[in-house]
Amino acid sequence: MTAAATLLDKLWSSHEVLTREDGTSLLWVDRHLVHEGSHHAFAKLAERGAAVAEPELTFAVVDHYAPTRHREHIADPKIRRMIETLRANATQHGLRLFDLMDPAQGIVHVVGPEQGLTLPGLLVNCGDSHTSTHGAFGALAFGIGATEVAHVLATQTVWQKKPAAMRIVVDGKLAEGISAKDIALNWIAKLGSDGARGHAIEYAGSAIRGLSMEGRMTLCNLSIEGGGRFGMVAPDDTTFAYLRGRPFAPAGEAFEKAQETWQKLHSDEDAIFAKDVSLAAEEIAPTVTWGTSPEQALPVSATLPDPSRLSDEKQKAARDALDYMGLAAGRPIEGTPVDQVFLGSCTNGRIEDLRAAAAVLAGRSAKVPGLVSPGSALVRHQAEQEGLDQIFREAGLEWSASGCSMCVGMNGDIVAPGKRCASSTNRNFRGRQGPGARTHLMSPAMVAAAAVTGTITDVRPLLKGRAV
Amino acid sequence: MAGWTEHQGQAVALPVHNIDTDQLIPARFMSTPRSEGYGQFLLHDLRHLESGSKCPDFPLNQFPQASILIAGRNFGSGSSREAAVYALVDAGFRAVVAPSFGDIFASNAVNNGLLPALVSEADLERLTGELNEGGGSAHIHLEHGHIIVGGSKVPFSLDNSWRTKLINGWDDIDLTLQHELAIEKHKQDRRTTSSWVWPNAEDQNSQVNGSQ
Structure with a gap:
């Protein structure tokens, strides 16, 4: 050629x-x-x-x-x-x-x-x-x-x-x-x-x-x-x-x-x-999803969209999503209370992900329950050698075996109807984590931050003075 | 899978964007053997109230005989679960008409005789406008590439290879086995030029990252 x-x-x-x-x-x-x-x-x-x-x-x-x-x-x-x-x-x-x-x-x-x-x-x-x-x-x-x-x-x-x-x-x-x-x-x-x-x-x-x-x-x-x-x-x-x-x-x-x-x-x-698309790394902030499609994502510092200000095409979807998620238009995303957290999945269940979450959780307690499922038994073993499992356990999270787990709920690990989960997974679709479950996608560090405060939280202040 | 060229049936509109495969069939139903039928699971959580009874105003419940679904943008996005297509096919659907489809969904659809008919947003509106309270009779012609609802006839796009496959009801495995020699040659060439492609015997490398 x-x-x-x-x-x-x-x-x-x-x-x-x-x-x-x-x-x-x-x-x-x-x-x-x-x-x-x-x-x-x-x-x-x-x-x-x-x-x-x-x-x-x-x-x-x-x-x-x-x-x-x-x-x-x-x-x-x-x-x-x-x-x-x-x-x-x-x-x-x-x-x-x-x-x-x-x-x-x-x-x-x-x-x-x-x-x-x-x-x-x-x-x-x-x-x-x-x-x-x-x-x-x-x-x-x-x-x-x-x-x-x-x-x-x-x-x-x-x-x-x-x-x-x-x-x-x-x-x-x-x-x-x-x-x-x-x-x-x-x-x-x-x-x-x-x-x-x-x-x-x-x-x-x-x-x-x-x-x-x-x-x-x-x-x-x-x-x-x-x-x-x-x-x-x-x-x-x-x-x-x-x-x-x-x-x-x-x-x-x-x-x-x-x-x-x-x-x-x-x-x-x-x-x-x-x-061909270009992004500037410096402009990327911690990002979370607020709706029921991964495209419904915003920087954690933003406010929830007001559907009446969106294009006709996006209005209905935004209204339906806010309704399903139990969120009010125009309010800040940060501070939204969560019921639980999940760390794992093929998206963010690797050793580096667990390290990033542990860096936030070390010496802190989780205000909400949560499940940590390492991406593989080898990741689990490695994490245990590094003492990460101790950090998760001491924070009050459950340390479990590996699998797709709460990302897709096929093994029975599901989020109950109406409950809100800060999740390191890949899909915030309706019912993805269980019928009626409300999923907010974010990075492992952001999931850890949500665990610490019990709300959707900007992780950056929690990292100050810590080695990441 | 049987081929087809024309279909006359009832169309129903579900004017929602991003109907993903988790909505088409929630994961909890996917351990069911296909022989039990997947139609009952189609859009299960949208079709049913929490009590388990059917939502009376959900379009598919109003038109239970429908065989053509007219839907919004990015239909079938998400997972590769072919069960989403099984649910549609087992519920009697022959075609989904939408302005765009998830890539994997569209190819799964064609593999099961379900037509993913791509139409423009404007034509989609025309079709929906012809329906009476969300439903109405419709006709699809695969070779001519059009769909007729009421007084509107609109063209749909479909990859030519997919059109041929739907019409002939071909099984890809049979087609592919005709190329057995070419496949074997490719394999042997690859083995010769890139032997590293074949997995190493598991115990040749010392394991890493804390394994035993």
Whole structure:
């Protein structure tokens, strides 16, 4: 190719088996991650009497229904059945399963990177929309539905039309207490929850380069909340340092050889993007959602919108959202009392997230109850070695096992109707955390601040004089 | 999945933006085997009152026979759960007409014979205006790419490959297996040029980050 190529172009062409006349490509899949929710796809495979084409490239994780307490005996028969079905499918097809008691169990989008299963240049599929997380490594990673999961299981390929390329450039330095979560909620509020629909997002700029892999994963994870099925960051030394020595990553000479290839995975300087957006890191404040769509987000210092001052199109949605959330137009967001907090999820359940929350909570007590569910058993172990679990426990929060937990409520960890939760998760949809639950999305540090004061609170003053 | 070219049915308007997949089917129903039918779960928490009885004024309850849903922007945003499409299909829907769709939802829809018909905001208003108290009969023609409600005929956009798939009711796996040789060649080439892609045997690397 002579024209300047985007990272998307490079990743796409290296996976293209063929392209149909109508422009749809058949892509080779390097990693396929499945979970309990993949039961529909395995059922489709069984209907055809088909086998998994590449068991060596297929990995199974128990996460969506994983109990965060009393794992040894699962009381709910529906939850037990979901997990047993995955076990049976993994056994039948010879898949490596990260089961409930596995020391490396966790949320699929935490486990993949942590185990070195996710690498730059790979195509990663999973029947989960937050698969965009893996793009943080410079991988082509996207969520697929059950029919497509069955297709990947049977053929190790996926049909896909190439999305348009989009770039979000964040230059500058993030202020203390501001994280990748704030960047994400910020751009989604600006562009809308469908702002990146039909596009693959590449995040670039000095503020992105300055993010750890954990931060990049948070950012890529939330791409889908702005409508983007793909999110990615070009790999660099931060990426390579993270991957070296991971269990499934190439070792020794093979790693060095791989790294030579990975270093070429970046957009050419004069590459053209169909959409190009710039943000200044300095202008990003701690951001929280107030409504029932991730685009309904504002800086914590702002006041709740007055629907009558919004465009016709947004008025009804804002009115409905304020009503569902039990909030009054025109009032400050800060100071809104919360009933509970949740720390965890594929968005913000990694070690850095727990450290950020613990830095706020150390030596303080939570005014409201809360649950902390680390993103994986390894994150949990690491946090315990650092004494973070003690900080959470002493503050009065519950320290539990890992899984999707209260982000999606499938395992029974739900927020009661009408209750308000400050949450480090990814979706504030109606009923997401349970029927009638009211969710405010924010960064882990902001969740910790809400726990300390019992209200939605700007975390920055609480960080003064503390090492972060 | 059976293909189709034309559909005559009842349309119902749900003029709300950002109907996400958590609303289309709340997560707590997703452990149900498909054979039990997902139609009962469609928009469950919007359709029902806290008491469990149906909201009498919710459009889908007023027009329980509807097979065409006319909805707002960004329909089906959110999770990749195909169960959101199963709920629509099992409740008898053949098409959703909206100004935009979540990317994953749209492709899941086509994989289940459900048409995601893209129309302009202006045309959406025309269609809704033709409905009588939120419902009315409608006709969809896949090949011609239009939908007729009352006296209005509006065009919808649909990717050509999706149109073909809906009409033929194709199963992708069968199509793909015809390319088995090309897939095998791609795999072998990748193995040769990029052997690092294949996962390392688990015990070759010393584990990191506090694992055992």
